[in-house]
Amino acid sequence: MGKSLVIVESPGKVHTINAILGSKYIVKSSIGHVRDLPAAGTGARGRTTGLSKDQKLFQRMGIDPEHGWVPTYEILPGKEDVVNDLKKAAAKADYVYLATDLDREGEAIAWHLKEVLELPDDKARRVVFNEITKKAILESFEHPGSLDMSMVNAQQTRRFLDRVVGFMVSPLLWEKVGRGLSAGRVQSVAVRLIVEKEKKIKAFVPEEYWKVTASLSSAAGDVVCDVRSFQGKEFRPVSESETREHLERLKAANPAVSDVISKSGKVAPPPPFTTASLQQNASSRLGFSVKKTMRLAQDLYEAGMITYMRTDSARLSEDALTAIRSRIQGTYGKDYMLASPRMFAAGDKAQDAHEAIRPTDIAREDPAGVDADARRLYELIRTRTLACQMPDAEVVSSELEIAAGEYVLSLKGKTVKFDGWMKVAGYSRDVLIPNLKKGDALTLQELTPAQHFTRPEPRYTEATLVKELEKRGIGRPSTYATIISTIQDRGYVKLEQRRFFAEKMGEIVTYRLGKSFPDLIDYDFTSGMERNLDDIAESRLDWIKCLDDFYRGFHQELDKAREPAEDGGMENNISVETSVMCPDCGKPMLIKNAATGVFLACSSYSGKTGRKKDESCRKTMNLVPENQLPMFSDEESESRFLRTKKRCPICQAVMDSYIIDEKRKIHICSNNPNCAGYLLETGEFKLKGHDGPEIQCERCGSKMELRTGRFGSYMACTNAECGNTRKILKSGEIAPPKERPVDMPDLICSDGKSHFVLRDGAAGIFLASSAFPKVRETRPPLVAELRKYRELLPEKFLYLADAPETDPDGNMVTVRFSRKLKMQYVHGETPEGKPTGFVAWYRDGKWEAETPARKSAAKKTAAGKAGKDGDKAAPKKSAAKKSRKTAADAG
Numbered sequence: 001m002g003k004s005l006v007i008v009e010s011p012g013k014v015h016t017i018n019a020i021l022g023s024k025y026i027v028k029s030s031i032g033h034v035r036d037l038p039a040a041g042t043g044a045r046g047r048t049t050g051l052s053k054d055q056k057l058f059q060r061m062g063i064d065p066e067h068g069w070v071p072t073y074e075i076l077p078g079k080e081d082v083v084n085d086l087k088k089a090a091a092k093a094d095y096v097y098l099a100t101d102l103d104r105e106g107e108a109i110a111w112h113l114k115e116v117l118e119l120p121d122d123k124a125r126r127v128v129f130n131e132i133t134k135k136a137i138l139e140s141f142e143h144p145g146s147l148d149m150s151m152v153n154a155q156q157t158r159r160f161l162d163r164v165v166g167f168m169v170s171p172l173l174w175e176k177v178g179r180g181l182s183a184g185r186v187q188s189v190a191v192r193l194i195v196e197k198e199k200k201i202k203a204f205v206p207e208e209y210w211k212v213t214a215s216l217s218s219a220a221g222d223v224v225c226d227v228r229s230f231q232g233k234e235f236r237p238v239s240e241s242e243t244r245e246h247l248e249r250l251k252a253a254n255p256a257v258s259d260v261i262s263k264s265g266k267v268a269p270p271p272p273f274t275t276a277s278l279q280q281n282a283s284s285r286l287g288f289s290v291k292k293t294m295r296l297a298q299d300l301y302e303a304g305m306i307t308y309m310r311t312d313s314a315r316l317s318e319d320a321l322t323a324i325r326s327r328i329q330g331t332y333g334k335d336y337m338l339a340s341p342r343m344f345a346a347g348d349k350a351q352d353a354h355e356a357i358r359p360t361d362i363a364r365e366d367p368a369g370v371d372a373d374a375r376r377l378y379e380l381i382r383t384r385t386l387a388c389q390m391p392d393a394e395v396v397s398s399e400l401e402i403a404a405g406e407y408v409l410s411l412k413g414k415t416v417k418f419d420g421w422m423k424v425a426g427y428s429r430d431v432l433i434p435n436l437k438k439g440d441a442l443t444l445q446e447l448t449p450a451q452h453f454t455r456p457e458p459r460y461t462e463a464t465l466v467k468e469l470e471k472r473g474i475g476r477p478s479t480y481a482t483i484i485s486t487i488q489d490r491g492y493v494k495l496e497q498r499r500f501f502a503e504k505m506g507e508i509v510t511y512r513l514g515k516s517f518p519d520l521i522d523y524d525f526t527s528g529m530e531r532n533l534d535d536i537a538e539s540r541l542d543w544i545k546c547l548d549d550f551y552r553g554f555h556q557e558l559d560k561a562r563e564p565a566e567d568g569g570m571e572n573n574i575s576v577e578t579s580v581m582c583p584d585c586g587k588p589m590l591i592k593n594a595a596t597g598v599f600l601a602c603s604s605y606s607g608k609t610g611r612k613k614d615e616s617c618r619k620t621m622n623l624v625p626e627n628q629l630p631m632f633s634d635e636e637s638e639s640r641f642l643r644t645k646k647r648c649p650i651c652q653a654v655m656d657s658y659i660i661d662e663k664r665k666i667h668i669c670s671n672n673p674n675c676a677g678y679l680l681e682t683g684e685f686k687l688k689g690h691d692g693p694e695i696q697c698e699r700c701g702s703k704m705e706l707r708t709g710r711f712g713s714y715m716a717c718t719n720a721e722c723g724n725t726r727k728i729l730k731s732g733e734i735a736p737p738k739e740r741p742v743d744m745p746d747l748i749c750s751d752g753k754s755h756f757v758l759r760d761g762a763a764g765i766f767l768a769s770s771a772f773p774k775v776r777e778t779r780p781p782l783v784a785e786l787r788k789y790r791e792l793l794p795e796k797f798l799y800l801a802d803a804p805e806t807d808p809d810g811n812m813v814t815v816r817f818s819r820k821l822k823m824q825y826v827h828g829e830t831p832e833g834k835p836t837g838f839v840a841w842y843r844d845g846k847w848e849a850e851t852p853a854r855k856s857a858a859k860k861t862a863a864g865k866a867g868k869d870g871d872k873a874a875p876k877k878s879a880a881k882k883s884r885k886t887a888a889d890a891g
Contacts, residue, residue, distance in 0.1 A: 005093035006127075007086060007113055009100045012302035013132060017099070020134050021141065026089060030100070034083055035073045035112050037062035037163060054168075061167045063160055065551045069544060071156070075116070078750050083116055090117045095125055097144065102128035102354060103310050103478060104537060108155035111147055121146070131360045132304040154537035157546055161185055161529070164551065165520065172561055173509060176570045180595045181509055182490055186475045188513055189526045190483050191492045191502070193468060194460055195510040198502035202654040202670045204456035206639035209236050210243040211450050214409055216255055216402065216442040221434030223442070225402060225411035235407070243449045246407075250447055253405035257440045260433075261399045266392040269421035271314035271344040272356035272385050275477030276470040278309070281384075283463035286376055287498075290462050290481045296374045297357070305367045306381055307355050310478040314344035314356045316385075324389045327362045332423060336390050344388070358385040383424050390421035400433050402442060453639035459499040473527030491595055497632050504672075505595050508573075511674065516561035516570040519553060574673035577603060579680060580660065585617040591668060591678065598623050598658065598668065622707045623658035623666065626685075648677035659685050698737045699724045727762065735762065739794040743770070747785060749777045758789070764817030764824050765797060783813045783826055800824060803847050807838035 004025050008017060011029040018027040038060065051059075058064040062072040075083055090096050096119055098110035106128075114124045125144035129136040162185050169183040212227040212235070227235045230246065237243040273281070275294075282293040297309035316324070321341045329337050344356075359382050367378050394417040402409040413433040416422065460468065466480050475483055487493050492506030510521065519525045529550070535541035563569030575590035582589055582602040589600040600621040630641030646655045648669035655667040655677070665685050669677035695704050695715065702719035704726070715734055717724040727735040738760040747756035747767065754771035758781060767785075769775035786793065786801040793801060804813050807828030814829050826847075828838035840849040 002094045003092070004095040004097060005086075005089050006097045006099050009106065009109060010298070010302055012299070016132055016302070016304060017137060020137050025097075026093070028086060028089055030086065030109065030113060031079070031082055033076060033109055033112065034079050034086075034116055035075050037071060037159065038074050039077065057167060057171075061163055063163060065160075065164055065547070065555075069160060069547055071160070073112070073115075086113070087117055090119065094123075096123055097125050097127050097141065098147070099127045099129075099140075101310070102130065102308060104151045104155040104158075105478070107148055107151040108159075111149070111152045114147065130354045131307040132302065133360050136360075150539040151537045153543040154533045157536055157543045158533055160547055161550060164554065168554075168558060169513070169517070169520070172558070172570060173512070176561075176565075177508060177512055177573050178505070178594050181505065183509070183513060183520075184486065185520065185529075186479065186526060187483055187486045187490070188510070188521050189474050189523065190465070190469065191487050191506050192510050192514070192521045192523075193465065194487075194493045194500045195502045195507050197457060197460060197500075198507065199671075201456040201459070201638065201642075203652075204642065205652075206453040206455070206642050207238070209238055209452050209454065210240070211235075211452055212243065212246065212250070213448045213450070214250070214255075214404075214444060215446040215448070216409075217445055218434065218436060218440060218442045220436050220440070222445075223400065223402075223411055223434060223436075225400070225409045227407055228410045229408045231406050240449075240451070247447050247449065250404060250407060251444065253407060253444075255402050255404040255409065255442045255444060257400065257436050257438050257442070258403040258408070259399075259401040259438060260436060261401070263397050264417070265395055265397065267395055267420075267422075268392050269342075269387045269390060269425070270384065272316060272358055272388045273381055274312050274314060274356060275310050276312065276466055276480065278357055278381070279466050279477070279480060280463040281380060282377060283461060283466075286373075286380065288373070288377070290466060290484050292373070293377065294481045296377045299370055299374050300367065300378055300381075303367065303370055304360055305364070305370070305378055307358050307360060309357055311354055311356060312477055313354060316341075316358060316388075317355055320355070320358055320362075321389065323362050324358075324385060328386060328390060332390075336420070336423060338389060338391060342389055356385075357381055362386065387421040387425045390423065391418075393420035393422045393427070394418040398433050400436060404444075453636055453643065455636060455639050456642070459501070459638070461498050461500070462495070465500060472523050473530050474523065476530065496629055499632065501629065504593050504598060508593055508673065512570055517554075517557050519557065575601070575603075576668075576673055576676045576678065578666070578678060580621075580664070580666070582617060582619050583621075584619045587617065589619075589621060591672060592620075593673060597625075598656075598672075600660070621660060622705075623660060624706055626657045626659050626665070646679060648675060649679070650677035651675045653677075655679065661685075695726075695734065697722055697724050699740075739796055742789060742792050742794075744785065744789055746788070749775055751775050751777070758786075758793075760794075760796075763819055765800070765815060780814050780816060783815060786815065799842055800826075803842070804838075804840055804849060807836050809836060809838075811836050811838070813838070813840070 003023075006017065006021065006025050006027045008014060008027065008029050009032055011031060014027045014029050018025065021027065054066075055064075058066070062074070063069055096117065098113055100106040100110045100113070110126060113119075124147070126147050127140040127144050129140040165183055165185040165188075170181065173181040173183060214225055214227060216223050216225065227246075227250070229235050235246075237246055270277075278297065279290045279293050282288040283290065288296070294309065297306065300306045301309050325337065325341065359378070362382065362385065365382070367375060370378070396415045396417050398413040398415070400411045400413070402411075411433060413431040415430045415432065416427055419427065458464070462484060465484065469475055469480060469483070470477065487506075488495060490506075491503055492509065493500050493502055495501075513521050532541055532546050536543045536546060560568060561570040565571045573593065575592055577588050577590055578600070580589040580600060581587070582604070585602060585604055587602055587604040590603050592599050592601045600623060602617040602619040604617040605619075630637045632638070642654060646657070646667045647653070648655050648671070651669060651671055653669055653671050653675065656670055657665060657667050659665050662685060663682055665681040665683070667679040667681065669675040672678070696702070697704050697717040697719065700717065700719050700722040702717050702722060704715040704717050704724075706728075707714055707716045714728055715726045726737065741760075742758040743755070744758060744767070745755045748754075749756060749769045749771070751769075751771070754769045754775050754777075756767040756779075757770050759766055759768050765781060767779050767781050769777045783801065783803045783805045786797070787805065790798070790801045800815055803815070803826045806813055809828070811828045811830055813826045815824060815826050817824050823842075825839060825841050827840070828836035830836060838849065840847045842848075
């Protein structure tokens with residue numbers, strides 16, 4: 001028998017699986033997807049003469065919804081070498097085992113590999129495993145299966161639906177609303193959630209109310225309690241004067257215990273983690289983003305530490321339950337053992353395809369070979385897994401009621417009688433109540449009044465947004481990280497202080513889509529489509545019929561939306577006329593909304609009025625947002641912020657404030673452009689965080705002016721031919737000048753057409769494609785490359801060209817940047833991109849190399865120097881970790 005080829009998705013699995021399977025198998029990675037529908041704008045270019053606008057669009061999409069949905073798949077750019085390598089290996093192998101992930105996307109990747117490699121059915125074998133352990137892998141190879149085309153078709157259905165919406169709605173938004181906009185089948189619904197929350201918050205009017213806390217003493221001990229009621233009604237004074245009246249009455253009362261209520265109860269542990277619950281807990285307890293959580297979970301899975309991290313099931317296997325119960329008994333004793341395993345029911349929307357997320361070895365307390373954050377996530381998973389099979393906690397809740405004349409004061413306490421599962425998961429401290437009995441008298445020591453305001457609904461965090469998406473059945477847990485990243489990348493929402501804020505363009509697009517495509521962003525319709533995808537995966541629904549049914553209704557809405565607004569089509573971008581006059585022609589300025597923000601534009605400019613070019617004024621005025629976001633220091637921060645904002649004279653919604661210039665400020669209704677409300681204010685104004693003088697452009701000497709864009713405020717050169725910009729940092733300081741890009745024409749990018757350009761980023765130098773943004777390839781430069789172009793380098797970077805070109809073993813040396821110390825350094829890398837351990841730092845005018853053996857001591861020395869001389873320090877993090885930072889991060 002010859003060798004067999006095993007193909008996995010991730011390169012991180014290759015070594016581990018190869019070691020388990022042995023020499024009869026060759027394990028290679030596809031590095032994710034190998035083919036897909038054509039990339040945007042690169043679809044099949046066939047005959048276009050006589051084709052309709054939609055038919056030309058279908059060619060670019062790679063699918064024709066009106067003729068059977070036959071796709072045109074293409075090898076992904078940059079994957080040609082991978083595919084050729086796999087073809088050669090497959091030709092020599094007796095069998096090809098497709099060991100991609102066990103979800104729908106993994107099944108689809110396996111199918112694409114089978115098609116691309118032209119594997120006959122008797123040669124292709126499908127294997128799946130829930131964990132990368134010897135037992136699981138060997139068992140899967142003993143019982144290989146075949147491809148599940150129902151799962152493949154479910155994934156194709158999702159891909160085609162998303163393709164149709166993205167390619168057919170986005171051009172309409174460009175035409176009607178603004179260039180650069182896009183729509184997505186699931187992402188648009190997620191944006192709607194945030195936009196609707198934003199609308200409720202901005203319409204909310206905080207109301208003042210007061211609370212009073214009383215400090216009382218007795219022979220049994222002191223108590224601090226809240227005033228709960230007055231004359232049998234909730235105690236809720238609405239002003240300071242009213243609160244003072246209550247304080248005088250309370251001072252005259254004689255407080256005494258009126259009742260002591262105790263109640264015992266049990267608290268059950270939460271179920272083991274699903275993907276969604278892991279994302280939520282990692283966000284709230286560890287402060288991890290959803291994207292980071294999934295990346296760390298992937299690392300743990302590939303290292304064989306946890307089971308597969310994409311699941312919506314809370315089920316645990318029998319083997320896992322046996323191991324968990326044995327661990328609990330051996331570590332915590334029989335008091336913490338359940339008589340029988342605790343089972344958790346699957347949710348209504350759960351596919352229950354495989355196990356919950358758990359450690360592959362519950363006895364492993366500290367996973368080796370992963371970074372600190374991955375260890376924290378592992379501990380969270382392990383603790384939850386143990387806790388779910390431990391007894392309920394027994395808690396005694398107590399409430400002390402104190403009568404003081406017409407007032408009732410109360411204090412609630414809690415005592416954990418038996419910790420049960422909380423033994424491993426931890427619990428908050430007991431709140432103890434003194435041993436008081438009914439009728440005991442108390443002495444009033446102090447009354448403390450506190451002003452409060454009613455609060456609007458809390459903003460979504462990543463954790464609560466995931467929870468809401470899961471509750472509504474929108475998307476699947478495996479897609480949440482992508483959804484959250486996409487809606488931010490599109491500029492429709494932003495994440496500040498771990499809370500989501502809707503951007504103006506996100507509000508406008510959501511409103512337009514809701515009017516023209518009510519089904520597309522309907523919560524029930526979207527969750528219904530997810531159920532359809534589940535039915536396709538389970539062979540209960542024909543996938544082509546599902547696509548046809550969707551397209552039929554969608555195309556009717558699309559045709560209607562394409563019509564002129566006066567005939568019921570999608571509304572064009574509405575502009576609100578103001579009393580601000582154009583400084584060039586004297587005509588009124590209009591409030592305009594674009595993907596980059598809000599600005600004023602002259603009303604005399606129009607491409608549809610028949611004006612001659614010299615009669616059309618193109619003047620625009622930048623609007624700089626002023627204090628648009630609250631600082632969330634406590635739960636009432638949003639309420640206090642709302643009370644500082646002006647209210648629209650038309651609809652009473654909160655108004656957004658913008659500085660026009662040093663003398664004028666404009667307040668625009670947050671419901672703009674649907675509401676025409678605005679207020680103009682005159683006075684002396686400066687942008688918060690930027691009170692410095694005007695600056696000159698370091699390149700051409702022209703004046704630089706303050707502007708705002710999608711990524712915040714910045715300084716821009718007034719000379720249009722120069723184009724120089726400088727960021728404004730969070731501290732309010734203007735970022736130091738950047739050096740001009742340096743062309744390196746001999747360094748060709750992976751597309752084979754563009755070349756690399758050396759750029760000066762906010763976090764050091766990096767190489768980026770000359771065809772940016774079309775080609776977004778970036779990477780750190782090699783010292784050898786800097787030496788080659790030394791004559792073109794700015795003086796600022798010449799010292800980097802003098803760094804060691806290779807390490808002691810002959811490996812190339814790469815330029816990196818330490819974010820913590822804010823300085824460049826170099827380290828050695830193998831041809832595969834792995835760090836060699838060689839690191840060098842520029843100190844006292846020369847390069848000093850560190851060997852792995854002396855790094856620990858060198859770090860301490862450099863850390864001490866960093867306080868005195870910031871450009872002469874060594875990194876606090878290991879070079880291995882730093883090597884995983886991409887050039888894109890540095891830029």
